[in-house]
Amino acid sequence: MSNAQRSIPPVGFGLWKVPNELCADTVYEAIKAGYRHLDSACDYGNEQQTGEGIARALADGLCQREDLWVTSKLWNTYHAKEHVRPALMRTLQDLQLDYLDLYLIHFPIAQAYVPFEKRYPPAWFFEPEAAEPRIEFAPVPLHETWKAMEELVVEGLVKKIGICNYTTGLLHDLMAYSSIKPSVLQIESHPYLTQENLIRMAKLYGMEVTAFSPLGALSYLELNMAGAQDSVLEQPAVKQAAVRLGKTPAQVVLRWGIQRGTSIIPKTSKPERLKENLALFDFALDDAEMQAISALNCHRRFNDPAQFCEAAFNTFYPIYD
Template sequence: MRNIPEVGFGFWKVDKAICADTAYEAIKAGYRHLDCASDYGNEKEVGVGIKRAIDDGLCTREELWITSKLWNTFHAPEHVSLALEKSLSDLQLSYLDLYLIHFPIAQKFVPIETRYPPEWFYDPEAAEPTIELAPVPLYKTWEAMEALVESDKVKQIGVCNYNTGLLNDLMSYARIKPTMLQIESHPYLTQERLVRLAKDYGLAVTAFSPLGALSYLELEMADKTESVLEQSVVKAAAEAHGKTPAQIVLRWGIQRGNAIIPKTSKVERMKENLALFDFTLSDSEMQAISGLNMNRRFNDPGHFCEAAFNRFHPIYD
């Protein structure tokens, strides 16, 4: 089974106006792993960038690893293939390398013709809009994901934002086992036990938000004082290796054995984020960076669902 490239490019919050060019430039810079999702609202633009890169001979489709994710409103078995077909159409692809359940949260179905991507509110025009849940068990969604593999439209399947309990449960009933767990992980949220459990089950792990707070400043979900790049152990390692603090933190991520999906719109930063393979952090440097853990989760439905979408809905507690 093919392994995921260790450093990918994440498309969460990449503005549609620059997204096609960003996808093209990322491939040109050397990225072969692109992390997408229905909910990011920019898969059409990513698809334009991918097609242009392939047409220009920068790569072949087979050299790319494309991930997308099933949104919460498509959890019912009859809607899973519908969601996949929409992503494939937008991305201009005949198959995905990896398809993930985005959150272990089933929401009420919103037809594609009504609103796409559906996002979190069931009806944004309601007097008091809120998240509306649907009674769909995760095992039913997983059965529909397995059918996608059997249709050859998806090479591998996996999950995002699962905890240890859900992972243990999934492995008890999965006929086609997940190959990937994608989670928030950075030096402030190392998730050691969850990562260990996933690997014990034979899953690879992808860490999103590998630089921590930087992804969340504009959303006001983090504070500038929470930047891991300002930590003395990170700065000391950067000086010792002649690298930037960001490169140190990203190297820590892959040296733990995880894939990572940083994002940037700047070409020079794209190249910098890929330049992680000509140095190795020492055991003491790795331990010092891991020692920064404070279980600080920036992407937490237990906080943002109530704050932004008028419904209290924790999933990690």
């Protein structure tokens, strides 16, 4: 099967919030444990270390490059057509790769451009040292960014392109103007945010769907964006299934994500969790368990620019209604 025909592996390793000093070793250990899907991004600030881990794994013969599915994401400050290719080339340089399997628009948000030599990765603030730092936006339409993304596919620098954090309205618009259709939609999804309409629509358009933060609140506790009381792992429906199956509550929730047809990208730096998060294919939830976990949906979004942009970056900028 050619790379362009491959489907995204169902379980990936998420690089968001993996500390730089641990990242190279963690990536190496993830590949050693059997992960073949790595989910990275410019904004995570650890692509150079991720590249070191990949390079070491390939040098040691843990796998071949074509065995890996490596995803990265275009940051908000690089949406203008003249900045898309340079942003990708910087990511490829850091990852020590010749191509990406998938390149995603990280957010449907265009920010003012920040040159590499000024700050990389540029993050959210335009001038972090200003007396009252804020996010500054750029008048770049999404169709301009997408056309530049399409050129990367034509050039052979990326195999597939897609989007993150889009709504159904943005999907409809994208499908109307795109020449190369998006292959993957990546969104926050977990039992508290099932996003069934969005996932169904993406699949009708022929896209695969990746769920980030598949365990919900666990990704946000250290950022003070969630509390322990928000954990889906304590829900009776999850715990009962875990007891029946002899699995951990986390494995039950991850299995729910796979069984509903999404790929998932859990993150951990703990070796025992690396293996646990992959051990999802020797059991299945029954229909009643799937329905009970899906019924936990309360539209609880943890990663919402309307909240974190205002709280952390002094700028109100919702993208979800």
